[in-house]
Amino acid sequence: MKNFWCEVDLDKIQHNVDLIKGLSNKKKFMAVLKGNAYGLGIEKIAEFLEDKVDYFAVADLTEARRINTEKEILLLSPLVSKEDFAVDMENLIYTVDNEELLESLDKEKTYKIHIYVDTGMSRMGIKLENLDKVIENINSNFKNIIIDGIYSHLHNTKDVKYTLKQIESFKKVTLKYKDSIQNIHLLNSSGLLKEDVRKAVDFTNLVRCGNVIYGYDGFSVGFKKVYSFKAKAVNKHKVKKGSFVGYSLAYKAKRNMTIGVLGFGNIEHFGFSKDVKHNVFYDLLKVIYNHIKFRPVIFKGNTGVKILGRPNMNVTLIDFDNFSMEDVFTVDISPILADSAIEKVYKREINE
Numbered sequence: 001m002k003n004f005w006c007e008v009d010l011d012k013i014q015h016n017v018d019l020i021k022g023l024s025n026k027k028k029f030m031a032v033l034k035g036n037a038y039g040l041g042i043e044k045i046a047e048f049l050e051d052k053v054d055y056f057a058v059a060d061l062t063e064a065r066r067i068n069t070e071k072e073i074l075l076l077s078p079l080v081s082k083e084d085f086a087v088d089m090e091n092l093i094y095t096v097d098n099e100e101l102l103e104s105l106d107k108e109k110t111y112k113i114h115i116y117v118d119t120g121m122s123r124m125g126i127k128l129e130n131l132d133k134v135i136e137n138i139n140s141n142f143k144n145i146i147i148d149g150i151y152s153h154l155h156n157t158k159d160v161k162y163t164l165k166q167i168e169s170f171k172k173v174t175l176k177y178k179d180s181i182q183n184i185h186l187l188n189s190s191g192l193l194k195e196d197v198r199k200a201v202d203f204t205n206l207v208r209c210g211n212v213i214y215g216y217d218g219f220s221v222g223f224k225k226v227y228s229f230k231a232k233a234v235n236k237h238k239v240k241k242g243s244f245v246g247y248s249l250a251y252k253a254k255r256n257m258t259i260g261v262l263g264f265g266n267i268e269h270f271g272f273s274k275d276v277k278h279n280v281f282y283d284l285l286k287v288i289y290n291h292i293k294f295r296p297v298i299f300k301g302n303t304g305v306k307i308l309g310r311p312n313m314n315v316t317l318i319d320f321d322n323f324s325m326e327d328v329f330t331v332d333i334s335p336i337l338a339d340s341a342i343e344k345v346y347k348r349e350i351n352e
Contacts, residue, residue, distance in 0.1 A: 109144060135147060160197065184205060236261065
């Protein structure tokens with residue numbers, strides 16, 4: 001037994017959802033579930049959000065099929081291909097991000113789409129100057145296509161001046177469609193956190209967020225981290241002073257001590273980094289720095305726990321003195337990087 005799991009606090013997700021709605025001035029809310037709900041389990045997160053959001057958004061068709069929902073699901077640019085349009089899912093909204101795609105569609109089948117326009121990211125998208133022509137083409141020649149939305153992506157919100165110019169460019173070409181197209185959306189997680197950006201997108205009517213739902217960002221304005229990786233020791237044993245511990249003789253016991261074995265390692269993307277060759281001076285400085293400054297990534301409460309040597313493929317060894325087999329440790333790993341197969345435990349203390 002690995003004794004290793006990811007704990008997801010649904011009450012904190014509820015808190016974050018409420019905060020998103022407040023900051024966005026109660027715009028319609030599209031919850032982004034791409035990347036297996038940012039590593040937290042798309043099925044359970046979608047189930048919890050079902051009655052709290054207006055739409056879902058995913059990266060690809062495989063993710064859409066994993067969601068059991070009556071909500072409409074937007075397939076986000078840039079992973080929408082012409083093959084996806086052959087799928088028979090009544091609640092799918094497709095993104096059209098290039099003009100050539102239109103010509104490959106079945107004119108006997110009805111599609112609901114959002115048009116993605118390129119506002120500077122150059123990843124995909126209809127050029128701003130071509131949007132009117134594309135919409136006119138669809139309305140005139142594709143009676144089977146329902147244009148339900150127009151959107152783009154705020155890709156550099158650290159630069160507010162740049163982002164405000166991006167928003168203004170988007171506004172110039174979309175404002176005329178505000179009354180005829182149901183959803184105009186641009187505001188994402190990083191944009192939501194900046195007051196100037198929120199004010200600038202007042203002409204839009206939908207907010208599209210992922211990161212802040214799960215607490216990857218936004219702590220300064222009240223968002224909460226919703227996940228925590230937990231572990232209990234799988235095994236323990238005693239070693240004598242002077243004994244080497246782990247691969248490559250990386251750690252030498254400075255005293256008689258107890259070693260704890262935790263059931264996770266590189267395969268869960270913990271402690272994994274590619275070895276980079278540096279000069280001797282750099283390596284010496286690194287050794288000195290790590291010796292002087294202990295930077296824990298495993299904790300028991302507020303106490304940092306010492307890792308002995310390097311994490312292995314599937315185990316990590318720790319200094320287990322003063323701990324017991326019943327102790328629960330918190331482990332600093334990002335769900336986005338971690339193995340998606342790690343067990344998820346969803347908790348809720350507040351009754352709806």
